[in-house]
Amino acid sequence: MNSHNCISSDVKMGENVRLSNFINLYGCEIGNNTKIGAFVEIQKNARIGDSCKISSHSFICEGVVIEDGVFIGHGVMFINDSYPRATTLDGELQTESDWKVERTVIKKGASIGSGTTILSNITVGENAMVGAGSVVTKDVPRNAIVAGNPARVLRLIEPVDTKPDVGAIPFLDLVPPHLELESELVQVFRSGLHTAGFVGGPMVEKFENSFAMFCDVGHCVAVSSGTDALRFALMASGVHSGDVVVTVPNTFIATTEAISQAGAIPEFVDIDEHTLNMSVERLQLYLERDCARDSSGRLMSLRSGRQVAAVVTVHLYGQMADMDPILRLASQYGLQVIEDACQAHGAEYFSRDLNRWMKAGSMGRAAAFSFYPGKNLGACGEGGAVTTNDAELAGTIKMLRDHGQAKKYYHEMEGYNGRMDAIQAGLLQVKLPHLARWTEQRRSRAVEYSRLLAASEAIALPYEPPWSRAVYHLYVTRSNDREGLMSHLKHAGIDTGIHYPIPLHLQNAYASLNYGRGAFPVAERAAAEIISLPMFPQLSARQQNKVAVEVLAFASKSLLGTGR
Ligand SMILES: Cc1ncc(COP(=O)(O)O)c(C=O)c1O
Numbered sequence: 001m002n003s004h005n006c007i008s009s010d011v012k013m014g015e016n017v018r019l020s021n022f023i024n025l026y027g028c029e030i031g032n033n034t035k036i037g038a039f040v041e042i043q044k045n046a047r048i049g050d051s052c053k054i055s056s057h058s059f060i061c062e063g064v065v066i067e068d069g070v071f072i073g074h075g076v077m078f079i080n081d082s083y084p085r086a087t088t089l090d091g092e093l094q095t096e097s098d099w100k101v102e103r104t105v106i107k108k109g110a111s112i113g114s115g116t117t118i119l120s121n122i123t124v125g126e127n128a129m130v131g132a133g134s135v136v137t138k139d140v141p142r143n144a145i146v147a148g149n150p151a152r153v154l155r156l157i158e159p160v161d162t163k164p165d166v167g168a169i170p171f172l173d174l175v176p177p178h179l180e181l182e183s184e185l186v187q188v189f190r191s192g193l194h195t196a197g198f199v200g201g202p203m204v205e206k207f208e209n210s211f212a213m214f215c216d217v218g219h220c221v222a223v224s225s226g227t228d229a230l231r232f233a234l235m236a237s238g239v240h241s242g243d244v245v246v247t248v249p250n251t252f253i254a255t256t257e258a259i260s261q262a263g264a265i266p267e268f269v270d271i272d273e274h275t276l277n278m279s280v281e282r283l284q285l286y287l288e289r290d291c292a293r294d295s296s297g298r299l300m301s302l303r304s305g306r307q308v309a310a311v312v313t314v315h316l317y318g319q320m321a322d323m324d325p326i327l328r329l330a331s332q333y334g335l336q337v338i339e340d341a342c343q344a345h346g347a348e349y350f351s352r353d354l355n356r357w358m359k360a361g362s363m364g365r366a367a368a369f370s371f372y373p374g375k376n377l378g379a380c381g382e383g384g385a386v387t388t389n390d391a392e393l394a395g396t397i398k399m400l401r402d403h404g405q406a407k408k409y410y411h412e413m414e415g416y417n418g419r420m421d422a423i424q425a426g427l428l429q430v431k432l433p434h435l436a437r438w439t440e441q442r443r444s445r446a447v448e449y450s451r452l453l454a455a456s457e458a459i460a461l462p463y464e465p466p467w468s469r470a471v472y473h474l475y476v477t478r479s480n481d482r483e484g485l486m487s488h489l490k491h492a493g494i495d496t497g498i499h500y501p502i503p504l505h506l507q508n509a510y511a512s513l514n515y516g517r518g519a520f521p522v523a524e525r526a527a528a529e530i531i532s533l534p535m536f537p538q539l540s541a542r543q544q545n546k547v548a549v550e551v552l553a554f555a556s557k558s559l560l561g562t563g564r
Helices: 175-180 182-195 202-214 226-236 254-261 280-289 323-333 391-400 422-453 482-491 508-513 521-529 541-560
Strands: 064-066 104-106 144-147 152-156 219-223 244-247 265-268 291-293 299-301 308-314 336-340 348-351 356-359 366-370 384-388 405-407 475-478 530-533
Touching: 152 541, 175 182, 175 422, 182 422, 202 219, 202 384, 202 422, 219 226, 219 391, 226 254, 226 308, 226 336, 226 366, 226 384, 226 391, 244 254, 254 265, 254 308, 265 508, 280 291, 280 323, 299 308, 308 323, 323 336, 323 348, 384 391, 391 405, 422 475, 422 541, 482 530, 482 541, 521 530
Parallel strands: 064 104, 244 265, 244 308, 308 336, 336 366
Antiparallel strands: 144 152, 219 384, 291 299, 348 356, 366 384, 475 530
C-alpha cells in the first residue's frame, strides 16, 4: 500500500518513522519514532519532533513546528496566513512571494484534539490540551486545558508533583528580603546604638542623595511618612488653605488626607477604564466644564467656589499615570502637579513630549514616596520622601519637616515633626541597591501571571500601556464574581486583597463633600471588581502556579455553571 504515498526526496526522515497510506510529504522534517496516519499532508519547512503521533486527515502547513511527544488528533487544520487571498491586487493568482508565512509552535507533550483548527502565529504551550473541535485563536499557556470556539482556558493540569504542597500563600511575605540582608541591617541598628544619632544626620543625608539619584532628580527630602511627604509637597508648592486639589477616587485615603491636612479641599475626577489611574479626558472635562475663571483670572471650581491650585496624580499599583497630557493641561490652567508615587518606586514613563523614559517622581513639581514596610522599597517602620528638581521647594520642605526651622531654634514658620529616623534611613540605604532586582522579579512574576491567566476570560488582567514600565507594587485583576473568587482562593489557602473596596468619594469620611453614588462610574465599577493576587519578589514559581491553578479552577466551575 505504501505506493500511494507521495514523499518527495527533500524530506528529512528520522529513524523508525511509521507511515500509513495516502500521505503527502515534501520539504519537511520528521523526527525519530513518529507515527503518521492516512491522508496527512505535511508541507515544506514544517518540522515534526520525535515520538509524535499525527492522526489521519490532518493538514500541517509550512511554518508549523511540532516539538517532541505531541499528539495531533484526526483532521487537525493549521493555518499560516492571517489574511489569505487567491489573487494579488492586479488580479493575478498569488504565488509564494505574495504571502508571509506565520509561525505556529506546538510545544513538547501537547495534545491537539480531532477537528481542531489552529490559526496562525500561535504557540500551544508544553503539555497543554486542546479539546476536540476547538478553534485556537490565541496562545495556549503551558499545562492549560482549552476548548471551544474561540478556545478558552478551562483549567490548568496540575503537574504531578512529588514535592509537598506549597502550603498557604500569603498576599505579601516581608520576611525573606529581611533575612536575605539580615547582617547588614543589624549592623545599621548597631551603629545607630553606638552613635545614638537617631534623628537626621549623615545616614539621612546619604540616603537622600542615593534616592535622588535613583529617581533622576536634583533633590530628595526624607520625611516621616508618605502622607507627610505629600502634605509637605503640596504646602511647599503653594497650595493654600481653602484651595481645591484635584485627584482620583481610586487611591488610598492618605492621598486625600494629605490634601486636607495641607488645608485644601479634594475634588475628584474619574479614572481610566484600562489603567485605573487618572483619566486625562475626565480631567480635561473637569477643567473645561466644572471650573471657570473669575474676574481676576483665577480658576475656580464651580462645585465649591474655591480656587483650583493643584492636581495630585497617583501612580497606583506601581502603574504610571499618563503624565504628558496631564502636565500639558496643568500648565494650560496654571496648576501645580504633585505625583503621589507612594506605590511606584522606580516605575518609568515614556514621555512622548520629551522623547525619553522618565522616572516616577521626576515629572511633577514634586513627588511623594512612602517607605511603609509593605512598599516596594520599605523601611522597618515608617518613612517617606519628597523628590523634586526645585532647590527652593526642597529647602522649604526641610523646614516644614523640622518645626519650620532653618537653623536650630530659629523658626521661619510653624512646621511639623516630620523627620525621618536615622536608623530607617540607614536601613533604606542597605535595601536600595537591591530594589532594581526586586522590581525585575516583580515584573517577571507579572509576566508569568499574564501568561498563565491570559486565555481565561473569567479574569481581566492589569493593562500596561506601551508608555509605562510598571513596578507591580500590586497585581490587580478584575472579576465579575470577585467575592466568589476571593472565597475560593481563601479556601485554597491563598490570600488576596482589594485595593480599594470603596472609592474615596463614597467613604463616610468624605460624606461632607456631597458626592453621590454614580458620580464616578468607572472607579465605582472597578471598586466592585478588583482583586489583588499575591505579588512579591520572592513569590516562587510553584506558589504562583498554585494561584493560577486555583483561579482557573474557579473560572471553569463558573463556566460550567456548577457554582462553588
Ligand atoms: C497611594 C498612596 N498614597 C499615600 C500613601 C501614604 O504613605 P504612608 O503610609 O507612608 O503615609 C500610601 C501608602 O500607603 C499610598 O499607597
